[in-house]
Amino acid sequence: MxxxxxxxxxxxxxxxxxxxxxxxxxxxxxGWAYAAVLVLAFPLFVLGLGLYWMAREGExxxxxxxx
Amino acid sequence: xxxxxxxAVFFGLLLLGIHRKVIARIQRRPGPPVWQEILHMLKxxxxxxxxxxxxxxxxxxxxxxxxxxxxxxxxxxxxxxxxLLVIFAIYMLHKxxxxxxxxxxxxPYGKFGGVRSVISAASEIPLLVSVAAIxxxxxxxxxxxxxxxxxxxxxxxxxxxxxxxAMYVVLISKMPFGPFSIVESKELVSGYKTEHFGVWxxxxxxxxxxxxxxxxxxxxxxxxxxxxxxxxxxTMLILVITLSFVCAxxxxxxxxxxxxxxxxxxxxxxxxxxxxxxxx
Numbered sequence: 001m002x003x004x005x006x007x008x009x010x011x012x013x014x015x016x017x018x019x020x021x022x023x024x025x026x027x028x029x030x031g032w033a034y035a036a037v038l039v040l041a042f043p044l045f046v047l048g049l050g051l052y053w054m055a056r057e058g059e060x061x062x063x064x065x066x067x
Numbered sequence: 068x069x070x071x072x073x074x075a076v077f078f079g080l081l082l083l084g085i086h087r088k089v090i091a092r093i094q095r096r097p098g099p100p101v102w103q104e105i106l107h108m109l110k111x112x113x114x115x116x117x118x119x120x121x122x123x124x125x126x127x128x129x130x131x132x133x134x135x136x137x138x139x140x141x142x143x144x145x146x147x148x149x150x151l152l153v154i155f156a157i158y159m160l161h162k163x164x165x166x167x168x169x170x171x172x173x174x175p176y177g178k179f180g181g182v183r184s185v186i187s188a189a190s191e192i193p194l195l196v197s198v199a200a201i202x203x204x205x206x207x208x209x210x211x212x213x214x215x216x217x218x219x220x221x222x223x224x225x226x227x228x229x230x231x232x233a234m235y236v237v238l239i240s241k242m243p244f245g246p247f248s249i250v251e252s253k254e255l256v257s258g259y260k261t262e263h264f265g266v267w268x269x270x271x272x273x274x275x276x277x278x279x280x281x282x283x284x285x286x287x288x289x290x291x292x293x294x295x296x297x298x299x300x301x302t303m304l305i306l307v308i309t310l311s312f313v314c315a316x317x318x319x320x321x322x323x324x325x326x327x328x329x330x331x332x333x334x335x336x337x338x339x340x341x342x343x344x345x346x347x
Contacts, residue, residue: 017069024068035143038068043135046273047128050112050266 003052010048013041068143072277075142078300079276080104082283082307083243089311090244108272116265121173130167131263131270137161138277145284148211151198154285155191158237161278162188165259168271172262180259183249183322187240192333193233199340200230201289203347210288217292224290227343231290233336238282240329242310246317247325283307 020037023029029037084101091098100106118124141157144150162184169181202208204226205216217223224231240247263271283303287294294302320328 021069031147035068035140035147038072039136039140039143042072042139043132043270046135046270047131047266050269051116054113054115054266 006051013045075280076276079280090315093315112269114265126171134274169259176261196336197230197233245314
């Protein structure tokens with residue numbers, strides 16, 4: 001994944017979580033919906049952040065398949 | 068909720084680090100620092116990452132997302148006092164996720180880890196039995212109702228100690244380096260997660276932190292009741308230290324023995340719940 005795509009993924013995921021928190025605090029979004037947004041956004045944020053930090057584009061590896 | 072989620076990840080990883088430290092000290096080794104698992108997560112997130120050619124790319128990445136997602140959901144269910152059955156369902160789903168981890172990479176080590184994860188599903192039976200024992204007394208499986216019941220009648224740990232032991236066995240089966248850790252045993256390199264490196268492994272570490280925190284919090288809420296926050300954390304720490312002693316002082320069982328022991332325990336628990344059901 002390209003770095004700029006990873007950054008976009010991270011920002012969208014983080015933005016969704018923060019927006020859900022703000023809407024929940026304003027009593028616009030119910031608690032269960034806020035939790036649901038976090039359940040979807042948090043994994044994307046974790047992977048997006050890691051990919052943005054260090055992802056490289058290159059040849060894939062072939063794992064050891066046995067003798 | 069964001070704060071709780073981040074706290075759960077880091078505190079869960081800290082507990083896993085303490086687990087490693089205690090095991091090392093019992094074995095007269097210095098051991099890693101207690102924050103080693105947090106460093107692991109950060110280290111993996113900075114490593115070069117790609118998807119092996121032999122992997123099913125969608126499954127390879129998807130299981131990491133699902134693993135973090137389901138334990139995030141489990142955390143919200145526990146802190147909102149939701150149903151214990153949902154936690155049980157997520158625990159079972161985690162088995163499927165482990166299986167997906169193993170099969171997605173195309174590596175034989177991963178596959179064996181995934182297969183072992185499925186055969187170690189025997190560890191779920193004691194969990195189901197402890198859920199049944201709780202239902203007999205509280206007439207509800209909502210964690211909030213179970214906590215309220217204990218405020219009136221005292222901790223379930225005293226009322227149904229064998230059910231608590233069954234849940235404790237489930238905790239042992241989920242701790243690294245334990246007697247039932249057959250999915251990650253060293254003859255399989257790292258078992259189902261062998262080929263998940265870099266960011267994917269960092270995601271798995273996040274999942275492990277969440278899982279540890281959620282399972283310990285569930286045990287405390289269901290068998291001890293609602294405690295002040297600091298006391299909850301202290302109880303988690305004590306629980307982890309006891310688990311570390313069990314893990315350090317017991318050998319890792321072979322897959323056959325592991326399943327046999329867990330099935331025997333489940334059988335004993337079924338008899339116990341049968342007796343409880345007749346007596347109540």
